[in-house]
């Protein structure tokens with residue numbers, strides 16, 4: 026078996042970097058005409074896997090066949106490629122399974138070009154020529170729109186990045202929902218943060234690579250990828266041209282039919298324009314026949330949101346758990362009470378983009394409050410939402426001309442429901458409820474119009490007919506009537522002919538070769554009337570046709586064809602009519618998604634006993650009886666021990682900036698730390714929070730450093746990962762940040778670790794002065810509280826019984842004096858001799874440690890606000906590890 030793809034005589038059809046390359050020369054002229062066409066198409070899409078329609082299959086040949094058979098575990102076979110060529114590698118998938126297989130390939134990071142037959146093969150065969158085929162779709166990870174290829178509650182983003190020195194532009198769009206955003210900023214680390222937040226399915230990079238248009242799969246290296254770009258994404262290398270300012274700008278102006286980009290807020294942001302224009306060009310390039318209607322471009326600013334870096338999103342387990350990456354156990358899991366796919370996607374976005382605008386947060390809170398105060402309204406809204414389909418994505422498919430009749434009907438039924446929704450919220454006072462009061466009446470009319478046109482349960486395939494109701498189109502009705510008459514005549518034929526011939530077992534049959542025929546046993550052949558024309562003789566049966574039967578047959582077959590065509594035309598017209606309203610529908614869809622999230626927040630607030638936090642323009646964090654929203658739900662009602670938190674207004678006794686949190690293993694330190702972070706984050710999404718009362722100042726960022734794992738991919742040790750993350754926090758945190766540190770300095774020698782932990786805590790309290798909770802097993806850090814006025818000690822308490830420790834999970838003022846680490850070792854089953862030796866060693870260390878001694882001797886209080894003056898003194902006083 027051979028596989029070919031590259032030729033000496035023709036341009037290469039796969040480049041050396043492509044994963045599907047075969048270097049053997051191929052003489053294209055010696056291939057059969059179909060293969061010659063295949064090669065020609067492949068040359069246009071060298072970096073995509075080509076699936077080529079042959080009869081009922083999508084086949085692929087040469088090296089693509091090898092790649093696809095390996096990736097999809099399909100049988101690799103071979104097929105004659107031409108007399109002098111011999112057999113070439115081939116694999117294929119049935120046409121009805123195309124979506125499934127191409128989705129799998131795209132998920133693996135490949136681009137897939139679909140080359141379909143665009144005419145009736147019988148017609149081409151009748152004219153003795155090859156059936157015409159064209160590329161009908163180019164699927165890449167970021168340009169999917171088909172329902173079956175997307176996850177309902179996830180956005181599928183396509184992004185484009187421009188880097189110019191330390192400045193960068195980033196545009197992203199979800200072409201299935203039409204959202205389209207752009208931004209420009211500086212510092213490449215912020216670009217990295219933003220990409221990790223968005224998790225795009227594909228990122229476009231302009232390059233001068235010789236191999237433009239190639240798609241790098243996650244983890245593939247390239248000199249064209251800047252170091253700052255995370256290697257966990259797919260990158261499409263594109264030509265520079267559409268990303269130049271002139272090209273990009275005019276593409277945007279033409280596409281949105283505007284004279285200036287002022288209204289989009291990016292007129293003076295060249296990098297944002299270049300990214301957005303280049304992205305638009307790519308969409309046009311890949312979508313072929315289907316025009317993708319994007320919503321108006323919106324410019325955003327990264328600092329409009331509470332910034333959550335990758336570690337923080339991971340450590341706070343916002344969308345998936347750290348342990349196994351599952352949805353179950355994440356914050357999203359705990360809070361998702363949405364009823365629609367649009368609401369599900371919006372909730373995910375809101376949790377990843379909490380607000381910093383107090384006004385915005387209060388607007389959301391007001392709507393939640395209104396929905397809590399009016400339970401009947403809330404339940405009615407939620408009931409109605411359950412019957413609303415994915416307006417955003419369906420209207421996208423309608424606009425692109427790929428929606429089928431079922432899509433259109435679902436959309437229409439949802440449009441009618443919108444009217445009911447508008448009536449329900451008529452008395453609403455808050456912003457989000459009011460937004461739904463103004464649903465344009467013509468959308469409801471449009472809904473009814475479509476419902477009146479389409480049958481109740483239309484078939485999946487449009488060209489099979491049976492889509493349009495009777496009474497919509499006079500021609501259609503006449504054709505249907507005529508066809509029905511002919512079919513009736515055919516149905517009666519068996520009875521009339523039996524009577525006429527006297528042959529009681531005469532039958533009417535159909536086969537592909539002769540069409541309709543009359544059959545009777547050979548023994549009765551002499552009873553065949555004169556107008557019977559014999560067509561076929563079988564062992565026991567004679568088959569006949571009659572001129573009238575042939576005439577009716579032709580009429581039935583052509584009428585069915587004409588009927589299907591006419592129905593299709595009526596459907597396309599209907600779809601275009603809806604497409605004109607796509608933007609309007611999507612606007613309403615946003616309001617529906619928002620009310621879905623807010624009614625879900627109201628629901629959970631009621632059933633989980635959340636309170637409305639007071640949002641302040643300050644640094645205060647005052648949470649009374651706070652709970653961890655996820656652990657609380659996992660443990661079951663009433664089992665979680667609530668704990669309060671007071672931080673952030675520099676009164677050491679009541680509100681410190683930095684809390685040193687100590688407590689035995691498994692007492693609940695990590696849980697408490699995360700609980701505070703999650704409450705802050707939830708509050709800034711507008712949600713109510715798990716606490717009795719809460720007053721929360723707006724945070725600009727939440728930082729977390731929790732545990733550490735070796736980053737084998739970048740060859741970094743546990744300790745280096747920990748230090749990198751810590752450095753990032755110290756360099757970027759501000760006094761408005763919330764910093765949650767769970768163990769620092771554990772990955773190295775005890776005293777190095779303790780020294781680093783100490784100086785990090787001190788730096789945060791004196792230089793950064795953000796709100797910090799620092800959980801640690803280094804009890805020595807408790808001494809900081811006696812030195813710095815904005816540091817306080819808290820501990821998670823346990824009750825010591827003669828033979829066991831009882832975890833109380835209560836956070837109380839004061840530092841823990843014991844770790845119970847040896848006790849934990851005993852419980853875990855360490856040998857008794859090891860435990861008793863450990864106790865001896867610990868006694869020795871405690872007696873001789875100069876750390877504790879040194880710290881306790883003559884250290885005066887240092888006020889962090891005057892820390893510059895006291896710095897030298899502080900350093901001297903704390904120079905205590907030297908002589909250990």
Ligand SMILES: Nc1ncnc2c1ncn2[C@@H]1O[C@H](COP(=O)(O)OP(=O)(O)OP(=O)(O)O)[C@@H](O)[C@H]1O
Nearest residue numbers: 664665666667689690691692693694695696697834
């Ligand atoms: N407030 C609480 N109420 C009830 N159970 C709690 C509470 N806090 C923690 N727990 C339970 O205790 C377990 C251990 O908590 P956590 O992991 O926070 O301990 P830790 O002090 O950080 O331990 P280590 O120091 O070993 O990392 C949690 O899995 C949770 O089930």
